[in-house]
Amino acid sequence: MALHTVAALLQAQVPGVPEHRITDIFKPLASPAQSEANIAWLTFAITAGIFVVVATLIVYTIVKFRRKPEYDVLQEPPQVYGSNQIEAAWTVIPILIVFVLIGVTARVVASVENASPPKSTLKIRVIGHQWWWEVQYPDYGITTANEVHMIAGPDGQVSNYIQLQSADVAHSFWIPQLAGKTDLIPNRDNYIWMDPREPGVYVGNCAEYCGTQHANMLLRVVAQTPHDFEEWAANEKKPAVDDPQATAAKAAFLSLSCVNCHNVSGTSARGKFGPDLTHLMTRQTLASNMIVNNPENLKHWVNDPQEMKQGCLMPSFKLTDTELNQVVSYLETLK
Numbered sequence: 001m002a003l004h005t006v007a008a009l010l011q012a013q014v015p016g017v018p019e020h021r022i023t024d025i026f027k028p029l030a031s032p033a034q035s036e037a038n039i040a041w042l043t044f045a046i047t048a049g050i051f052v053v054v055a056t057l058i059v060y061t062i063v064k065f066r067r068k069p070e071y072d073v074l075q076e077p078p079q080v081y082g083s084n085q086i087e088a089a090w091t092v093i094p095i096l097i098v099f100v101l102i103g104v105t106a107r108v109v110a111s112v113e114n115a116s117p118p119k120s121t122l123k124i125r126v127i128g129h130q131w132w133w134e135v136q137y138p139d140y141g142i143t144t145a146n147e148v149h150m151i152a153g154p155d156g157q158v159s160n161y162i163q164l165q166s167a168d169v170a171h172s173f174w175i176p177q178l179a180g181k182t183d184l185i186p187n188r189d190n191y192i193w194m195d196p197r198e199p200g201v202y203v204g205n206c207a208e209y210c211g212t213q214h215a216n217m218l219l220r221v222v223a224q225t226p227h228d229f230e231e232w233a234a235n236e237k238k239p240a241v242d243d244p245q246a247t248a249a250k251a252a253f254l255s256l257s258c259v260n261c262h263n264v265s266g267t268s269a270r271g272k273f274g275p276d277l278t279h280l281m282t283r284q285t286l287a288s289n290m291i292v293n294n295p296e297n298l299k300h301w302v303n304d305p306q307e308m309k310q311g312c313l314m315p316s317f318k319l320t321d322t323e324l325n326q327v328v329s330y331l332e333t334l335k
């Protein structure tokens, strides 16, 4: 199993495409993530200040009021009632601090949620499934999976508005360097936007426990210049490649139960339960970004998905070697 691990994924760098593999909220590369990181730093600074003040007072008190040798051990220390001024101060100051934090947070949440879209906005719909992501581009008529292509550009000029839905249970969409988490709830539409400043690949994951393979419901955002995005979209819009070399393999694929769950545009495969395979080969990864999309991994995955992603909804169909090779060689034509 070692060949399928995330370590292998980390070596699958696409030439010329910078990969932002650090899932670090303190290295934001989009406006929502930037505002949220600022709040996190402010909260950290205030609480660090409180820590320093309290710790200093404790240390000072311990040192200053140690029992001195001249004191009589049996005698009680002087009993004092306290101080109204001090009690009022340590009640009022924390209340003020809490209100400041609430106020600043509410303002940032509102400014992120109410931001109006810039002229150049791409509409995307992401639907969470156990345990993969369906990705649609309503204005383009494109359906794909697991790798979310977006437009990137300098501050404030381009943006991506994402409608979030769920096909089964609650999931959560999280690309730490681009924006905070937003849940995908059954029978509800949630919205999130992000404006990646730099083209590149941003990684993320499902952030709401959604069952056995929650940890392997990984996300990959491919942020592109508007020109590169249009080029990608133009290819995605086309029906599947019909390679004359693969006629037998295609017939084999279409005769198997794969077609009940998977769609390949332009063929009789019209399933909707699993990821759309029309342009599978344009994706860098398989199994919701668990493994690199290469022929060896694809064959292993099709042969027995349960070995790699136990509990996932694709069973092992116990294909014969011939069938397996045909399915894989057909899938490899889907560029």
Ligand code: CUA
Binding pocket: 128, 129, 131, 170, 171, 172, 206, 207, 208, 209, 210, 211, 214, 215, 217
């Ligand atoms: Cu989907 Cu956790």
